[in-house]
Amino acid sequence: VWGLKGVGSALGPDCMKHPLTIPGGTRQSPINIQWRDSVYDPFLKPLKISYDPATCLHIWNNGYSFLVEFDDSTDRSIIDGGPLENQYRLKQFHFHWGAINDWGSEHTVDCKFYPAELHLVHWNAVVYPTFEEAVMEGDGLAVIGVFLKLGARHEGLQTLVDALPAVKHKDTVIEFDVFDPSCLMPSCPDYWTYAGSLTTPPLTESVTWIIKKQPIEVDEDQLEAFRMLLFTSDGEEEKRMVDNFRPLQPLMNRTVRSSFQ
Ligand SMILES: NS(=O)(=O)c1c(F)c(F)c(S(=O)(=O)CCO)c(N[C@H]2CCc3ccccc32)c1F
Numbered sequence: 001v002w003g004l005k006g007v008g009s010a011l012g013p014d015c016m017k018h019p020l021t022i023p024g025g026t027r028q029s030p031i032n033i034q035w036r037d038s039v040y041d042p043f044l045k046p047l048k049i050s051y052d053p054a055t056c057l058h059i060w061n062n063g064y065s066f067l068v069e070f071d072d073s074t075d076r077s078i079i080d081g082g083p084l085e086n087q088y089r090l091k092q093f094h095f096h097w098g099a100i101n102d103w104g105s106e107h108t109v110d111c112k113f114y115p116a117e118l119h120l121v122h123w124n125a126v127v128y129p130t131f132e133e134a135v136m137e138g139d140g141l142a143v144i145g146v147f148l149k150l151g152a153r154h155e156g157l158q159t160l161v162d163a164l165p166a167v168k169h170k171d172t173v174i175e176f177d178v179f180d181p182s183c184l185m186p187s188c189p190d191y192w193t194y195a196g197s198l199t200t201p202p203l204t205e206s207v208t209w210i211i212k213k214q215p216i217e218v219d220e221d222q223l224e225a226f227r228m229l230l231f232t233s234d235g236e237e238e239k240r241m242v243d244n245f246r247p248l249q250p251l252m253n254r255t256v257r258s259s260f261q
């Protein structure tokens with residue numbers, strides 16, 4: 001259901017090819033963010049992020065991406081403010097990336113792909129009793145998207161990169177017990193926000209997307225470390241874990257708001 005893995009051409013305004021939409025879907029993700037069409041909303045608050053590094057549990061290759069999962073049984077790692085009505089609890093973060101640096105992100109900005117994109121998945125534990133229930137509700141999830149661009153080595157990311165060989169194969173997990181994902185946040189507070197969906201099954205329209213304007217820099221070796229992961233389990237014919245992003249989806253009747261002018 002990840003749809004056609006067409007990478008689409010970033011040329012011209014129509015950088016969406018063969019969008020695979022969910023029947024009846026009106027708020028699917030990812031989308032192209034056309035900077036000039038985004039609307040500044042002065043009522044958007046700064047995003048507040050407070051993560052407790054001790055809530056970090058493990059890294060898991062689940063055959064889609066590699067996830068760093070957190071203990072979300074309390075409100076120790078949360079986000080608040082921004083476009084959100086409630087605080088949301090951090091459940092996991094993961095990445096999407098390409099086989100080469102010309103593409104890899106899920107969202108695009110003015111039809112430009114980044115080589116990778118970080119997603120921090122949070123859920124509304126104020127209103128919903130479990131993550132699984134929040135996944136089914138329009139205000140259930142909040143995902144922060146951070147673009148990765150090729151540049152200087154990212155020291156904070158390196159501790160994660162060093163652990164990746166241990167989760168090379170699908171369904172491998174290793175303990176990862178202290179990591180503060182705020183080290184992966186860009187310094188600039190600016191973001192875009194829009195109502196969207198999960199980009200993997202169940203593709204539910206339950207996500208308030210918060211896409212940071214400023215990318216973080218990572219170096220070629222760090223991107224290559226992502227690309228040596230495998231979609232396949234140990235003993236199966238090896239398939240490199242690359243191009244694990246969903247094609248762009250139609251904006252339909254949505255406005256992308258910006259927290260900046
Ligand atoms: N781009 S994204 O933010 O939409 C997104 C993913 F891209 C992605 F790969 C995953 S997953 O957990 O690896 C695969 C499960 O669908 C999730 N995980 C979520 C989605 C559904 C679900 C169910 C249980 C635990 C985590 C998740 C996700 F929210």
Ligand SMILES: [Zn+2]
Nearest residue numbers: 094096119199
């Ligand atoms: Zn994602």
